[in-house]
Amino acid sequence: MTDIAHASALDDARASDDANKPSLIGRTLIYCILVAASFVMLYPLLWMVSSSLKPENEIFSTTSLIPQNLTFDAYRRGWNGLSVSFGWMFFNSLMISVLVVIGNLISCSMAAYAFTRLQFKGRGFWFALMLGTMMMPQHAVLIPQYLMFLKFGWVNTILPLVIPKFFAIDAFFIFLMVQFFRGIPRDLDEAAVMDGAGPLRIFLKVILPLSTPVLATAAVFSFIWTWDDFFAPLIYLNDIEKYTAQLGLRTFVDATAQSDWGALLAMSTLTVLPIFILFVLFQRLLIEGIATTGMKR
Amino acid sequence: MTTLALKKIEKRYGATEVIRGVDLNIQSGEFVVFVGPSGCGKSTLLRMIAGLEPISGGELRIDDQRMNHKAASERGIAMVFQSYALYPHMSVYKNMSFGLETAKMPKAEIDKRVRKAAEILQITQLLERKPKQLSGGQRQRVAIGRAIVRDPKIFLFDEPLSNLDAELRVQTRVEIAKLHADIGATMIYVTHDQVEAMTLADRIVVLRAGVIEQFGTPLEIYNKPANRFVAGFIGSPKMNFFDVVAARQQAGKTTLSLAGANVAVPEIETTEGAKLCLGVRPEHITTDAKGGVALGDMTATHVEHLGGQTIVYGRLADAQSIIVTLDGQKTVQAGDTIKVGTNPDYCHVFNTDGLRLCE
Numbered sequence: 001m002t003d004i005a006h007a008s009a010l011d012d013a014r015a016s017d018d019a020n021k022p023s024l025i026g027r028t029l030i031y032c033i034l035v036a037a038s039f040v041m042l043y044p045l046l047w048m049v050s051s052s053l054k055p056e057n058e059i060f061s062t063t064s065l066i067p068q069n070l071t072f073d074a075y076r077r078g079w080n081g082l083s084v085s086f087g088w089m090f091f092n093s094l095m096i097s098v099l100v101v102i103g104n105l106i107s108c109s110m111a112a113y114a115f116t117r118l119q120f121k122g123r124g125f126w127f128a129l130m131l132g133t134m135m136m137p138q139h140a141v142l143i144p145q146y147l148m149f150l151k152f153g154w155v156n157t158i159l160p161l162v163i164p165k166f167f168a169i170d171a172f173f174i175f176l177m178v179q180f181f182r183g184i185p186r187d188l189d190e191a192a193v194m195d196g197a198g199p200l201r202i203f204l205k206v207i208l209p210l211s212t213p214v215l216a217t218a219a220v221f222s223f224i225w226t227w228d229d230f231f232a233p234l235i236y237l238n239d240i241e242k243y244t245a246q247l248g249l250r251t252f253v254d255a256t257a258q259s260d261w262g263a264l265l266a267m268s269t270l271t272v273l274p275i276f277i278l279f280v281l282f283q284r285l286l287i288e289g290i291a292t293t294g295m296k297r
Numbered sequence: 298m299t300t301l302a303l304k305k306i307e308k309r310y311g312a313t314e315v316i317r318g319v320d321l322n323i324q325s326g327e328f329v330v331f332v333g334p335s336g337c338g339k340s341t342l343l344r345m346i347a348g349l350e351p352i353s354g355g356e357l358r359i360d361d362q363r364m365n366h367k368a369a370s371e372r373g374i375a376m377v378f379q380s381y382a383l384y385p386h387m388s389v390y391k392n393m394s395f396g397l398e399t400a401k402m403p404k405a406e407i408d409k410r411v412r413k414a415a416e417i418l419q420i421t422q423l424l425e426r427k428p429k430q431l432s433g434g435q436r437q438r439v440a441i442g443r444a445i446v447r448d449p450k451i452f453l454f455d456e457p458l459s460n461l462d463a464e465l466r467v468q469t470r471v472e473i474a475k476l477h478a479d480i481g482a483t484m485i486y487v488t489h490d491q492v493e494a495m496t497l498a499d500r501i502v503v504l505r506a507g508v509i510e511q512f513g514t515p516l517e518i519y520n521k522p523a524n525r526f527v528a529g530f531i532g533s534p535k536m537n538f539f540d541v542v543a544a545r546q547q548a549g550k551t552t553l554s555l556a557g558a559n560v561a562v563p564e565i566e567t568t569e570g571a572k573l574c575l576g577v578r579p580e581h582i583t584t585d586a587k588g589g590v591a592l593g594d595m596t597a598t599h600v601e602h603l604g605g606q607t608i609v610y611g612r613l614a615d616a617q618s619i620i621v622t623l624d625g626q627k628t629v630q631a632g633d634t635i636k637v638g639t640n641p642d643y644c645h646v647f648n649t650d651g652l653r654l655c656e
Contacts, residue, residue, distance in 0.1 A: 187382035190349050195396030195447075196370030205395070209386045 045272075052266035059261055074262035075270075081263050082251055084241050089248035090270070096161050096233075096244060097226040103165030104173055104222045105215055111168040112177035113203050117189060127178075134171040138231070146235060156238045161226075173218045180214035181207060213285075220282045224275055245271045299360050299373070299450035299483050300325050301346070307354030308341055308507070315341055316507040318355070323485070323500075328477050331487045332494040333504035334530070339487045340455055342504070346485065347376050347453050359450065370396075375444035376453040379460065381436045383428040383443075389415075390424040393443045407446075414445040417479070434465045441476070454486040458493060470496060491531050495519070503527045525651035528576050534608060534620045536645070537582070539575045539592075543567045553646070556615035558593035562644045565654040573654070574647040579608065579622040581643035584635050591638045595619050600629050609635070 043065075051059045052074050054067040062068075079086045114120070115127050149160045168174055184207060192202045208215070230246040237243055240251070249271060252264035279286060301323040308316035316338045323329050331339040344350040346357060348369030357364045364372050375396075383392050390411055397407045415421040418438040428436055437457060444452055454473070458466045474497055477484055488494055494501050495515045503510045503518065503526075511523040522528035528536050541553040541560065546569065553560045553575055560575065567573060582592065592613070599610040607627040610620050621637060629635065646654040 185380065185382070187378050187380050188384060191376075191378060191382035191384070191443075192395070193349065193369050194347065194374070194376045195443075196368075196399040197395075201399060206384060 048265050048272075049269050052262065052269045054262065056260075056262045059265070074266035077260060078252070078263035078267040078270075081260060082240065082248065084243070086245070086248055086267055086270075088241060089243050089245045092158070092242060093227055093245040093271075096158050097223050099158075099162045100165045100226040101219050101222045103162060104170055105219060107166050107168035108170060108173040108218060109177055109208065109211065109215065110203070111174045112181055113199075113207060115174070115178050116181040117202070117207070118199060130171050130174060133169075134175070142235070149236065155236055156242065158237070158242065160236045161229075161232055170222070173222070176218060177211070177214050180211060184210055216282070217285050217288075220278060220285060224278060224286075227275060301451060301483065301485075302358040302361070303342075303346075303355065304358070305355035306342070306345065306352060306357065308338070308345060308350065309353040314507060316345075316353075319507075319509055321502065321509065321512065323483060326481050326483055328484045328486065328497060328499045329502060330494040330498035330500075331485065331502045331504055332489065332491055332530070333510075335489060336506075337504040338507040339489075339502075339504050343376075343453055343455055343485060343487045346451075347374055348372055349376075370399075373450035374453060375447045375449035375451075376455065377437075377440045377444050377457050379456040381428075381440040381460075383436055383439055385428050388425050388427055389420065389431070389439050389442075392428070392439060393446050396443065396447050410446045410448070411442075414442040417445065417476070418442050433461055434469060437461065437469060438472075441473075445480070450483065452482055452484040454484065456488055457486075458488070458490070473497060491533065495531065501531075503530060521653070522576075522645065523653055525574060525576065525647045528645055528647070528653075532578055532580075534579045534622065536576045536578045537619050538647075539577070539613070539617050539619075541573050541575045543569055543571045543573055545569065551646075556593050556613040556617060558591055558614075560590055560592065560644070562590070562641050562646060565646050567646075567648070567654060572649055574649070574651075576645035576647060577639050577643055579620040582619070582621045582637050582639050584621075584623065584627075584637060586636070586638055589638070590641050590644065591636070592619075593637070594634050595621070595637050597629055597631050597633045597635065599631055602626060611635075 046065055047063075050065045050067055053070050053072065055069050055071050055073065058068060111130075115123065115130075145160075146155070149155050152159075154160050154163075188206050188210075189202055192206050197205065228246065229244075230250070233244045233247050234250075237247065243251070245267075249264060249267055252261075252267065253259050301321075303319050303321040306316055306319040306321075307314065319342065331342060333339050341350060345352050348364075348367065352365050359372060359374075384395065387395065393411045393414060394407045397410065411424070412421065415424055418441060420435065420438050420442060423431060423435060423439070428439070431439065437460075440457070457473075458469055461469060470493060473486075477497075486493075486497060498515055500512060500514050501518050502512050505526055511518055511527045513521075518527060518531055522531065525538065529538065539555050541555045543551060544554040544559065545552040546564065546567070549564050550561045551563070551565050551567065553562060553573065555575060562575075577592070595609075595611040595613050597609050597611040601608040601610075604626065605624075607623045607625070607629060608620065609623065609627075609629050610618070613619055619637070621635075623629075648654055
């Protein structure tokens with residue numbers, strides 16, 4: 001008796017489950033719509049990649065994504081097209097991005113540690129001030145900043161792009177780390193104090209090793225934002241040998257003379273590649289970051 | 298072997314006084330338990346001894362040296378935290394060696410100490426594991442091991458058993474007692490559990506609202522509580538407190554009037570007609586008349602059978618509630634009327650301020 005009752009209960013459950021799942025037709029329809037939407041979103045990117053493989057005259061003549069004459073000529077032209085090899089610009093971008101990541105990680109983690117674990121006069125005030133700097137638009141401080149770097153003699157070098165990062169100017173990352181450090185139990189600090197550790201040792205041996213998630217997030221975001229940054233390098237880098245990849249791309253588009261679209265698209269594809277790889281490796285991290293902070297830039 | 302002295306220790310958070318003038322002298326090798334209700338300041342006191350909280354007033358002396366401003370690690374103290382506070386990213390071995398590495402001890406010496414402590418606590422097979430791979434009891438032992446390797450003069454325990462289940466608690470309690478017997482160091486232990494206090498302590502400090510209510514051996518506190526609070530805090534079920542009136546003083550005996558019955562207790566200093574409080578522990582009340590002091594009739598309202606004991610809750614003739622713990626399994630039911638009595642030695646009398654009156 002109980003077996004039958006039990007079996008029929010199971011059947012009911014299964015039936016209702018099937019009823020809640022959309023039918024085969026429904027599911028196929030939904031997937032088709034999603035694929036189509038994805039294709040529409042990705043089209044510009046796919047067009048860029050496919051156009052980089054087309055000869056110049058074919059790029060704007062068809063909307064087809066399949067190149068009729070596959071050629072890598074655009075890549076060759078783009079790489080060697082400027083007075084400086086594009087490889088140099090990649091190298092500049094890479095160097096600046098890596099230095100910025102290092103600077104941010106070191107300085108922002110130390111600032112966050114001070115704000116959360118150390119007691120000093122006016123801590124609340126300085127913390128509020130730091131958060132306030134997040135609301136300053138870059139354009140408002142641009143001119144005073146430029147004048148200052150001009151006085152230092154740093155214009156036309158990478159110093160204005162890199163050195164400030166070693167002084168914890170990215171309030172966003174400080175805030176991110178502050179929130180994370182607040183989640184580390186103070187018990188651990190106290191145990192380390194009983195073990196004779198001073199603040200620096202606690203920071204290096206206890207707090208930092210436990211902070212790899214937030215450090216990874218800060219590193220990835222730092223890299224992506226610096227790699228994609230066009231404005232600051234534009235202002236501070238004048239010589240083409242010092243150009244970053246973003247500046248290099250712009251030189252392919254000239255308002256007066258003929259633009260080499262193929263070369264531009266080829267180099268764009270290469271410029272996007274590191275970001276693409278980073279995204280594939282760290283996508284969970286990045287999506288969480290965008291979802292929680294609402295910031296894409 | 299180390300002595301610890303607290304002289305008029307005070308602690309203030311802003312305008313709020315949390316510890317008000319605590320004086321304490323702890324002998325070398327003693328196991329002292331700070332016990333009291335939540336918020337009484339026992340953890341704060343412990344943390345001030347450890348050096349994790351600054352001392353607002355008074356003096357802390359270890360081995361007769363002033364320690365108020367000395368850093369925590371220089372006081373020769375090791376602490377076991379309530380949450381164990383193990384470093385999650387380090388192995389058990391590294392957790393235990395961290396303090397010694399900070400002190401720049403030679404590697405060979407560190408290894409020797411860690412392995413010795415691991416052996417004492419039987420965690421040698423766990424040395425390479427991380428804390429998240431350990432059970433609660435094992436983590437607890439690692440936390441104790443971390444304290445042992447530092448070879449401190451004083452061990453501090455902050456409610457170390459509160460995160461363990463009941464069975465493990467009893468087991469670990471025995472182990473801590475054995476540890477004290479083995480190492481013999483001075484140990485200060487904070488708990489809100491009076492059973493832990495009674496079983497582990499050489500002497501107990503009962504705290505309430507930042508003040509020491511009584512400092513004595515477990516049996517002193519049990520047999521001669523200094524005031525009503527201490528009497529009610531130690532002992533489970535709680536001591537019975539009856540409102541009585543001093544009826545008569547004569548010939549070395551004082552008679553108290555309780556619910557119509559006359560209770561004769563050894564002489565106490567009081568005036569006739571004074572309102573007093575008579576305290577008798579549930580386990581000291583009997584249903585036979587052997588004690589010599591009759592407390593009257595009680596009507597049972599609720600009975601608990603524990604197998605080895607029977608706890609009867611009820612009311613006296615004047616509706617004052619009473620709890621009686623009887624040995625063995627008794628056939629008492631709710632609604633029964635029982636004659637209860639006790640022994641004059643087990644009677645505690647307190648005045649309206651809660652102070653003990655008998656000697």
